[in-house]
Amino acid sequence: MVSTRTSALESLKPDALDPEGATSAAANAAERDALGDRLIQGSMRRSFNSNIDIDWDAPQDPDLFYLPPEMMSLYGTPLWESMTHRQRVELSRQEAANTLTRAVWFENTLNQGLLRAMLHQDPTSRNVHYALTEIGDETRHMVMFGRAVSAIGALPYRLSRREALAVQAMPLAYRGLMLWVAALCGEEVIDESQKQNARHPDVQPIMLQVFRIHVTEEARHIRYAREGVRRRIARAPWWERQFVATANGGAAFILRRLYYDKEVYRRCGLPVREAMRQARNNEQVRARRRESFEGLHGFLTENGLLNPISRLMWRSHGFL
Ligand SMILES: [Fe+2]
Ligand SMILES: [Fe+2]
Incomplete structure (x- = not known):
């Protein structure tokens, strides 16, 4: 059962001086705790540990893809047509490894944001x-993604020193509304693509298992983040809403590299410049990218969290 009491810490907040504010703060806290409790119940019923739930040593068919071909950056391009089947499989292995490693550092930043926020919160609350349960899920995902990269015989895509510094700065901006919107930008877009990938007959079973585990657990995270947005937006000042409505466009720049990246083509021995050009102009793959952004686009629009600047960023990176 969820306790609906106002905690000792809540009662010290300035709202306590204003009876109406205090009532709404208490109602807010109760709502947050009720959701936290439901999500914990869901986590107890359905959580995975890739160390046990994935058969890492299962043989891999050298002709099966690591990502569905139609999700790959060069699918259908002249370059693609010139490649042998095994070269295409190799491209899928490298693109999968690129996505998995980028997901590891994204989850790292999200965990940092959640942990920082927690310093201001009541440790007895179910929220x-x-x-903390979600952080546990994410650390298991990081192990799963890292292990998947080595299991499929690829090398990780490491951040350069400059990129690592930029990524370290990201969680500093994950406060209030920005934390939840940043979580959704990473989680919803990746989740949508993985949902489409999770039942593909031409994909390695090991990758299908990874996608299924991730999609199942991310559903709870997305719910939590969406509720976070709804709650915060009701009391966020205009400047915070404007900041978030602008800054989320930066995610398009980061997410684009999940879909095509120079280093992937270099590792596959493809002409890098030409591959980048063809990937950028690949209309069928852009259509997939737009599909993966549809849900989040609707949610951000509904909550007034897109403005001309962020729309331009999402559009110029092929998500709109
Ligand atoms: Fe995750
Ligand atoms: Fe997540």
């Missing part, structure tokens, strides 16, 4: 307990 905080769920945030």
